[in-house]
Amino acid sequence: MATVELDQLRKVYANGQVAVHGASFDIRDGELMVLVGPSGCGKSTLLRMIAGLEEISDGTLKIGGRAVNDVAPKDRDIAMVFQSYALYPHMSVAENLGFALKLQGLDRAQREARVREAAKMLELETLLERKPAQLSGGQRQRVALGRALVRQPQVFLLDEPLSNLDAKLRGSMRVEIARLHRKLGTTMIYVTHDQVEAMTLGQRIVVLKDGQVQQIDTPMALYEKPANLFVAGFLGSPKMNLLRGELGGEEGSLVLRIADGVGLSLQPDPATTQALRSYRGKALVVGLRPEDMQLAPNGTGKLPAIVEAVEPVGNEAFLNLGCGGCELVVRVPPRGLPEAGERVGLDYAPERMHFFDPDSEARIGP
Template sequence: MATVSLDNVRKVYPDGQLAIAGASFDIGDGELLVLVGPSGCGKTTLLRMIAGLETVSAGTLRIGGRVVNDVAPKDRDIAMVFQNYALYPHMTVAENLGFSLRLRGTPRAEIAQRVDEIARLLELEQRLDARPAALSGGQRQRVALGRAMVRQPAVFLLDEPLSNLDARLRQSMRVEIARLHRRFGTTTVYVTHDQVEAMTLGQRIVVLDRGAIQQIDTPMKLYECPANLFVAGFLGSPAMNLLRGTLHAGDGLALATAGGTIPLGAPPQMDALDGWRDREVILGLRPEDLHPLAADDPAAALEARLEVLEPVGNEVILHLRHGDLPLVARTPPGIACAPGETMHLGIALQRLHFFDPRDGARIG
């Protein structure tokens, strides 16, 4: 196990394209850290720089306290799991699992012992003589994980390892990866574009956009206190509602939007919002913080027309429109409203988010 440290690490390609703009963060010994962001944000490039598959244009990269900017991948004591498994089709599961150990000249008895141990751990002991073509997608992914684990590296690097699996297998493999990390405690860097994977696996998450780090924090801190509009809109499914309007003060605060005025009472950010009165702000509301209420309920803050109702078992997703502004609410099942009808909604006033419309930064 080892720490990984990035100090103002940059990646600029020969054509001048900036892929990573000054990444600085530390990954603790035994930590599982997730790099997440949309396609093209630089997360895989950053992972490949840690692996040594991409050169570092500037800055310092350390693994276990050792500067590795110019160290070959094979000498970094890392193991990488790729999106496409990269198994040798002519080899059996046992041969695939032990291949890297054979390259290193590990004694045969030790290879057999390690392969048997990993196979039992990953429930592959009955498939050791099978070739990859005879395996399911989940089994192939477990072989790819096992091939990395058998080396007992200081750092695991996983590049979207579950993206080729169906939804059910992805869920089971997420649990498997979390269980294996708890057992072995190996420092792990996991790349994904899937926010569910990021939120459920990561002890901390690095959110990237266009090569720049937007925020680094624990999953719930990112969800409850996004640093800017990008993080607010990227994490959460359905995404956060974002309403642009002018903030007014009277008997409490109110937001004048294109769909009408929304009373906001006295939110926790009152002091920070003092300089924003009569100015434009963006209000963020998580779907679960909008609650259907009776028409005569004094807590109702706004009206919206229900357009689409999506029942998904334990909850219902409501797609609404407040004037011309779209809204999404998440409610328990049993909602007594049909598409086309007007709903009255209350707001969780203690869970409001405010953003600067100029640069997207969080207010308060």
């Protein structure tokens, strides 16, 4: 096990493209850290820099307290699991698991002991004689994990390892990886574009956009207090509702004017009220999660809206609504649902609001 320290890590390609802009953060010994963001945000590039598969343009990378910028990948004591399983088709499961150990020069008894241990941990014991073509996608992914596991590295690097699996298998493999991490206590760095994977697996999450770190925190801290509009919209399914308008009203009775005759009553805490003073008469963005808005009884409510689509998904339903030019999604129980085209009233929890500057996109308030 080891810490991983990134100090102003940059990646600039020969054509001048900057893939990673000065990333600085520490991954604690035994932590499962997730790097998340949309395609092209630099998360896989960052992981490959840690692995030694991409040259570091600037900055310092330390693993276990040792600077490894110029250390070859094989000497960094890391193991990587890729999106593609990259199994040798002509080898059995046991041979795939033990191949890296054979290259390391371990004797046969040591190799077999480690392979048996990994196979037991990943429930592959009955599959050791099979070839990859005889395995399901989930089984192949477990073999790829086991191949990294047998090396007993200081750090595991996982680059979108579940993206080739169907939804059901992804769910079960998430549980498998979380269980494996709890059992091993090894430092893991996990890359994904899937915010559900990030929220369910990560002890902490690094959110990236355009090669820049947007926020680093625990999953629920990111969800409850996103640092900017990008984080607010990226994490959460459905994403946060963002209402844009002009801030009006008097202190103690602030209102976001969304459209003619449509206003959102605000009740920010004292610190945020102080921060909002300079926005009076100016544009403002207010965020509300879908679960923090509700249908008001009998069509009354603080906010009028029109139902555009209804999406029942079993134990809950999502209402897609139009409100003063804004698009909203509200999470509701699956019974007594309105119909498309129906006018409804919405209530909301003022204490659950988030406030953002429309220009800088930064969070306003604590």
